[in-house]
Amino acid sequence: MAPDTDPRGDTRKRILDIAETLLLTRGFNGFSYQAISGELGVKNAAIHYHFPHKTDLGIELIQRYRRRFRRFTEAQADLDAASRLDAYFELTDSYYRRHRQVCPSGILSTEFHTLPCAMQDEAALFIEEMRAWSVAIARQGRDGGVFHYAGSAEAMGAVMFSALQGGLQLARVDAELLGTLKYQLKTLLGIAPALPERGQQALSLPVEG
Template structure:
């Protein structure tokens, strides 16, 4: 049973990597099986359809995000923000991948409905976390910004996802400059 679990985890890891680097529409079980040195049947055993794999990738990312925010909830607000920015930047350190939210948005019309719903849920979750962080930060005088927290959260989430995509074109410094400006815009 352990070998099946290891294989499933390897399929998930490679599937996630491929979605973040080439997109869901370009993902194929043949790529996965050949890169892992397994038969296509082994991929189908764990994920009967490409949709089931894609949905599991998104649901796993949602669970990982929820775990991360739970783990950092005791940190100061700036530390929570910094931790998120650093976790997001890791995409750039792995061959200029983009986040699953950005990849899902780019491929939205080609995603099955179940994946569209999961991707939307993921974005709503991340944006909601930012809204609460910003609201609390402004109330405590830690963050300063004009407008509503939900609007500022939308700007931040969009800037980060877009920054990862644009970094593919002009280099990782572009993403770092975006984060630096977002931080500056929140300082009291």
């Protein structure tokens, strides 16, 4: 889910872009308006002009994620389950490649009980949309005879969602973990390829220098 583009490069969008990077690397509670204004080269008053309270900024960030995610899933409407699973894996990998960021649903669920109530409501909707998408992939694959697993599609979708979300956090410590998780999820779905001779380590993502 690539960031929204705006050729005008207006201040409001730049604030959101910087806040997004800070959210995914430090968490919502880990940055202040000072961090945004310092990078932007403006006074805090410029941030407050667009977002009077930090809660306003947080809500807009989540709503922007939801719009992106909607476009992302709509673009996959005609794909088969295996292709949608690959897109899911690529989405996870993309956050790792961007300075080992945690995915937005991961950071929002980690900080959920410390977020303002209005942000909690918006975050819960976003997280449920992500989970439902994972369930839909699991169900489509089994209904189409591509995936073969025990249990319900709801349970398998929850396993996929939680494993990849948590995997991004643990990958900050263990760079090989995402590759291992993706292979194991495919094993659970009954579609895992044979391991190369060198084992699962060959499936891990390259470590950034």
